[in-house]
Amino acid sequence: MKELLILSGKGGTGKTTIAGAFIKLAQAQAFADCDVDAPNLHLSMELKDEAKVKDFYGMDKAYINQDKCISCGICKENCKFEAINYDGDKNKYTINPYGCEGCSVCQFLCPEDAISMEKDVAGQLILYDKEQIFSTAKLKMGSGNSGLLVSEVKKQVKSTNRGIEFSIIDGSPGIGCPVIASITGVDMILLVAEPTISGISDLMRIIDTANHFKVPMVLTINKYDINEDLSKKIEAICREKEIDFVGKIPYDKKAVEAVNKRLTVVDIDCQAGKSIKKVFDKTMNLFLKNKENE
Amino acid sequence: MGIKGKKIAVLSGKGGTGKTLVSVNLAALMSESNYVDCDIEEPNGYLFLKPKNIKTEKVTREVPLVNHDKCTGYKKCVEFCKFNALAYTSKLIVFENICHFCGGCMLVCPEGALSTKEREIGRIEIGKSSGVNTYTGFLKISEPSGTPIIEKLLDKVSTSPLTSIIDAPPGSACTTMDSIKNADYCILVAEPTVFGAHNLEMAYDLVELFEKPFGVVLNKTLDGENPSKDLCVEKDMKILLEIPFDEELGRLNSKGHILVNESKKYKEMFGILLHKITKEVGR
Amino acid sequence: MIIAIPVEKDSKESLVSEHFGRSNYFLIYNTDAKEYRFVKNSAAKSSGGAGIKAAQIVVDENTEVLVSPQLGQNAADVIKEAKIKIYKAQVGTIKENLQALEEEKLNLLSEVHEGYHGN
Missing domain, CATH: 3.40.50.300 (P-loop containing nucleotide triphosphate hydrolases)
Structure with missing residues (x-):
């Protein structure tokens, strides 16, 4: 299955918003939300069937058995993550689950074998697979392991094995671990740029990150009319970086209305929707052509 | 106030x-x-x-530094590392971008072959x-x-x-x-x-x-x-x-x-x- | 010669796994003795660095040739350091791939994708 990552x-x-519109226009049989930290795609999708939810386990976490603990403090001294709290009044050591990264150094050093490494639910993996396949997840607050969860979200789609031609994936923001996991293995990336100086700064960083993986990229400018000069600058960046420019989308208050009605922008009659349709055609053309060259 | x-x-x-x-x-x-x-x-x-x-x-962040002369291939560190940041073939390989620097590898090495260095992040x-x-x-x-x-x-x-x-x-x-x-x-x-x-x-x-x-x-x-x-x-x-x-x-x-x-x-x-x-x- | 292949099930009829680091098993095949066995890939459920740990398993089996559909950067670093030859697996069964290898129809795996990140 080919993967288009947004x-x-x-x-x-x-x-x-664009991912939602693309899924609608493509009548995509498979799609996923890799923004595991703040997933939103499900809010604009009509999901009739029941979701299959399963726990996602991250790294094991340390647990101190208070009956065995002699309060020697060796664990705290050696924890690089400052994840062990000491309550002086009670002379008691406990693990801060938000700090513990599961390295097991404390377990190794504890002279009384009072520390065990226990399974830890770091989030939920969610899969809808009746008609369309939709894979998403929710990371527990303050959890690490987001990269692995992203990979699991993508794996859920692939493992359904229904001979579906392609999937559309809503990526995660930033340039860190979850983004790297989102990019790994995809066939094409659609970059959504915004013509603001912040947007351009972030765009350059994501281009550098994606270049690392040698995945073909295409780019669209959203809300291009909030600053047309900067929109031109982004088009120039595309030429310089040899990224295919697939069109621009105007700012449209109706997009907000659509989102709040739990519709996609292409479900209502609006300028943004019309522009997205053009962007979609160009993108899919390149995405599917790209496929034939394989 | x-x-x-x-x-x-x-x-x-x-x-x-x-x-x-x-x-x-x-x-x-x-x-x-x-x-x-x-x-x-x-x-x-x-x-x-x-x-x-x-x-x-x-x-910077600390990461392990291997003294290959001292490392004799016990692989204790490889077994210990919960992040899988180490591998041993004919020598010890450290994957710095995966290492969380818990210090575990240094604790378990019987030969004292591991110390630390700084990695720019x-x-x-x-x-x-x-x-x-x-x-x-x-x-x-x-x-x-x-x-x-x-x-x-x-x-x-x-x-x-x-x-x-x-x-x-x-x-x-x-x-x-x-x-x-x-x-x-x-x-x-x-x-x-x-x-x-x-x-x-x-x-x-x-x-x-x-x-x-x-x-x-x-x-x-x-x-x-x-x-x-x-x-x-x-x-x-x-x-x-x-x-x-x-x-x-x-x-x-x-x-x-x-x-x-x-x-x-x-x-x-x-x-x-x-x-x-x-x-x-x-x- | 000892050949390793990431596979989905611990049976001779199994398909070759799509992934290296997160395959369920490794087939270890000794061509001289014509003996094979399956080693469970304990790296499959790792939170991170699965490719590295899986590569370590393959190295520890004294593998000389690895047949895999893909390989992450980190795993490739380990495999190459151990001077194991890497061939690109075809979609299909163990048997098909072993035969293709014997008939020299498999290519050396040239492309290595960037590391897999699980935190």
Whole structure:
């Protein structure tokens, strides 16, 4: 199955709105939300069937058995993550689950074998697979392991094995671990850029990150009319970086209305919707052509 | 009591809500303040504040260094490493970008073949923009995690007598937690969409977990429904300010201008916000 | 010669796995003794660095040739350091791939994708 990943670097550029519209236009049989930290795609999708939810386990976490603990403090001294709290009044050591990274150094050093490494639910993996396949997840607050969860979200789609031609993936913001996991293995990236100086700064960082993986990229500018000069600058960046420019989308208050009605922008009659349709045609053309060359 | 010396964290469940807008304008409004950009994956505040006299400090993290002469291939470290950051073929290989530096490998090595070295994972830039001291963290490209950068940034202002505005990374992952851990007050910024409301709820859960006093700024509000506002009412969250959607604001912001320096209207608007926060923090 | 292949099930009829680091098993085949066995891939459920750990398993089996559909950068670093030859697997069964290898129809795996990140 081919994967089209929608990325933006900066948050709030309209990545999920565009992903929702693309899924609708493509009548996509499979799609996923890799923004596991703040998933939103499900809010604009009509999901009739029941979701299959399963726990996602991250790294094991340390647990101190208070009956065995002699309060020697060796664990705290050696924890590089400052994840062990000491209550002086009670002379008691406990693990801060938000700090513990599961390295097991404390378990190794504890002279009384009072520390065990226990399984830890770091989030939920969610899969709808009746008609369309929709894979998403929710990371627990303050959890690490977001990269692995992203990979699991993508794996859920692939493992359904229904001979579906392609999937559309809403990526995560930033340039860190979850983004790298989102990019790994995809066939094309659609970048959603915003013509603001922040947007351009973030765009350059995401381009550098994606270049690392040698995945072909195409780019669209959303809300291009908030600053047409900067929009031109982004088009120039595309030429310089040899990224195919697939069109621009105007700012449209109706997009907000659509989102709040839990519709996609292409479900209502609006300028943004019409522009997205053109962007979609160009993108899919390149995406599917790209496929034939394989 | 006042706002001096306090740490005010600005956060939002999702990106692009106007977190940086609120942060830089609050910082610029005060005669003297610190602006700390903890959104190290995508730092943007400096683009608005345009600080001068930049001093750059590298941020490094310890990683294991192998003395191949001493390593005899026991592979104790490989077995121990929960992050799978080590492999042994004919020699020990360390994957520095996977290592969390727990120090476990050094503890278990019977030959004392492992010591530490520093690996660069990013930088912080310290500068000055009128009365604002700026502290910006940058995560190096393709480096997975930058918690030490955030720690270093917060360290810089921990004892500052000035008010520090902390621009937190979006989301509710560990880096966001690190950024707000020591904050005296939190400002949650939200958009008027169902996406915005969904993410505001996440930010709300986070500040509740840390038992931080907080208030909400509703940004880009339009006539018509505002799911974020509804959520504020439902959860009894204090609304500090509503910033109506404004094309003029969009333009000024897109060019990297600071609103309170350009527009009387916004100077007044953020003045009211600052006043409210000062009162809230003083409680 | 010892050949390793990431596979989905611990049976001779199994398909070759799409992934290296997160395959369920490795087939270890000794061509001289014509003996084979399956080693469970304990790296499959790792939070991170699965490719590295899987590569370590393959190295520890004294593998000389690895047949895999893909390989992450980190795993490739380990495999190459151990001077193991890497051939690109075809979609299909173990048998088909072993036969293709014997008939010299498999190519050396040239492309290596960037590291897999699980935190």
